[in-house]
Amino acid sequence: MKNLKTHNRFTSELPADPDETNEIRQVSKAVFSYVNPTKPSNPKLIHASEEVAELVGISKDEIHTEEFLNVFSGKEILSQTRPYAMCYAGHQFGNWAGQLGDGRAINLTEVEHNNQYFTLQLKGAGKTPYSRTADGLAVLRSSIREYLCAEAMHYLGVPTTRSLSLILSGDEVLRDILYNGNPAYEKGAIVCRVAPSFIRFGSFEMLTARNELKNLKQFVEYNIKHYFPEIKGEPKEQYLQFFKTVADTTREMILHWQRVGFVHGVMNTDNMSIHGITIDYGPYGWLENYDPNWTPNTTDSQNRRYRFGNQPQVAQWNLFQLANSLYPLINEAEPLEKILESFITDFNSDYTKMILSKLGLLTPSENDAEFIAYLESNLQLSETDMTIFYRNLNKIRKGDSAEKALQAIEDAFYKPEEIKDTIKNNWSLWFADYMQRLNHENTSDNERIELQNSVNPKYVLRNYMAQLAIDAADKEDYSLISELYELLKNPYDEQPEYEKWFAKRPDWARSKVGCSMLSCSS
Structure with missing residues (x-):
């Protein structure tokens, strides 16, 4: 990686932990500790972002080299760099937790490219002085979710860390996914995350x-x-x-x-x-x-x-x-x-x-708060898919009746049979107000739809989608990771070839582990 310009501003300008042993401990009078990643036994590259590589000064050709694999799995350390873990504390669920720190994240180095600085960090690269009772490793399941989500968020326009690479370690990691006393071995993995820095409150x-x-x-x-x-x-x-x-x-x-x-x-x-x-x-x-x-x-x-x-x-x-x-x-x-x-x-x-803006309304009104509160109340009357509801507003045209406008978003309802009587009446009243406001806007339908489509994504990384990619990856099929990665790079585009992903959560995912609620076990 000949064009990678490394810097050590953080470690050269800030107080370091004088103890360089990798033992769990309280660290005082320092903001970081030097620590090397745990060497993986048999790393294998699953996916890498060419865009993020280019961002930090790595060429497309270098992604598929042994050096890239070794550096971003933690097997080798870049010359003239010293990896480190940061010391920090925090409030967890509102309670003071004292020292926390990078328990399974190791910062490799800072790099400079095109007058921008980035920190490269491995997540799941092994024990640090801040690992408390854990091993500092990460499993493939959570690593896929992290890798895909950071990139999905970036392309949605949400400020985020980025993902450079997703690499299998070749090692097994013991995790209790539901915290119910039934731990099992899972495949280990490492994600390289990229950000201006990973400094926290x-x-x-x-x-x-x-x-x-x-x-x-x-x-x-x-x-x-x-x-x-x-x-x-x-x-x-x-x-x-x-x-x-x-x-x-x-x-x-x-x-x-x-x-x-x-x-x-x-x-x-x-x-x-x-x-x-x-x-x-x-x-x-x-x-x-x-x-x-x-x-x-x-x-x-x-x-x-x-x-x-x-x-x-x-x-x-x-x-x-x-x-x-x-x-x-x-x-x-x-x-x-x-x-x-x-x-x-x-x-x-x-x-x-x-x-x-999501509603395509540019003209404010003194009743905006009440108008929005009524909408958000209606969205909860019967299960209504947020992404599909807002996206399908682009089917509405000026002059449509409230009834026709309601039909435009009916695909968003999980239980369409419930949209009757009081629920239907509440929706009709809201859409009557909405259509009146829409008709008074100076923008054309096409101008409004362009605005709405720029803020209402068609595709987001729903949990069931990530879980399908995880299930396939467990069987060494990584094609779905690649497919979702490509899909999520253009979340506001129609992408008719991916239309199957513009759909409500399937019934099987309603209560499936990994699709409805998740634990912190990763």
């Missing part, structure tokens, strides 16, 4: 919790220098601007999640990026039927803290924890509180505009 929480304020100041200033160079001014003003920038990009990310119906499932503070990008694809899912109370995470099934409808509030809560971490550098609560208070206000305003 929890990185700052760790330093403040341990009262390492000198390191906290150094760490914040490192982040501003390398990732937010546009921030200028006095130190205190810089720290506030840093927090505001993180809050703004986080808000934008969550808005995109709500737009496409994505549920992260584990919005712990250690899973929140300072870059406002989606990281750590564990028990995620897309809404099938529109249900604000749905969470894909079995661990969260009782309290539903991370349910779809609560994601904006959780993001604000997580930002509050980040604000607490930065407070010792600022020593003023009011400016931080002001940023936090505006988060939900700004989100609600942006959310209204976003939903109107």
Whole structure:
């Protein structure tokens, strides 16, 4: 990989753990520990993204070399680099968890290409000092989900980490998929993830919790220098601007999640990026039927803290924890509180505009909040597929009756026989309002449909689709991974050759493990 320009800014400018043994321990006065990946016994490349390779400076031809396979499986280390795992803490499900850290992620190096910096990280590459009771490995099942989802999110226009490669380790990994005391061996795999960095809210929480304020100041200033160079001014003003920038990009990310119906499932503070990008694809899912109370995470099934409808509030809560971490550098609560208070206000305003764009409405109205609330209430009267509902609005034309408009989206109903009496009447009333507003828009049908098709995806990575690819891959058939990868690169296009994927969740997937809810076991 002759054009790969590596850098070691993180490890050369920030405090390292002096203990270089790979033993589970509490690490203090450091933001990372040096650690080498566990060497896989027989790595095999399943899939790689040519687009991401090009992004970081790797040619298409180099993807299929032994060097690529060895480096991105952890078998070999790039010259002049030292892999490391980051130390951070976090709040998990609202509770302080103390030190967490990269328990099964190992950062290989930073690379520079076309004046952009990226961190290359292996997930599932073995034990680190932060692995706690785990082995630091990952199974093929979760690795396929991570690999495909990051790329699907990118092409949906959602800020995210990227996926470079998916590699089988050749080793077996013991996992208890349902946490019910029945562990079994599964195929091990490694994903190479790519991001500007993998720095989390929890990185700052760790330093403040341990009262390492000198390191906290150094760490914040490192982040501003390398990732937010546009921030200028006095130190205190810089720290506030840093927090505001993180809050703004986080808000934008969550808005995109709500737009496409994505549920992260584990919005712990250690899973929140300072870059406002989606990281750590564990028990995620897309809404099938529109249900604000749905969470894909079995661990969260009782309290539903991370349910779809609560994601904006959780993001604000997580930002509050980040604000607490930065407070010792600022020593003023009011400016931080002001940023936090505006988060939900700004989100609600942006959310209204976003939903109107999904409806093809450019003209705001004083009744927008009521109009949207009525729609979201109707979507829950009978199971209604969110993706299909919004996409099929493009079948409606100005001048259509409310009844004809309702027929246009009828494929979105899981139980069409329920659309009668009160439910049908509620829908008819909403569509009557909708058609009236549509008829008063200055845009033509074609202009409106172009707008709607740019924000309402036709194809998303539904859990059953990922599970089908996993089931095939377990039998060494990787063709479905390739097919879904190609499909998800153009989620807003019609792609008639892939029409079979524009469909409601099949009945068999309603309660199947991996298709309805998932555990964190990976």
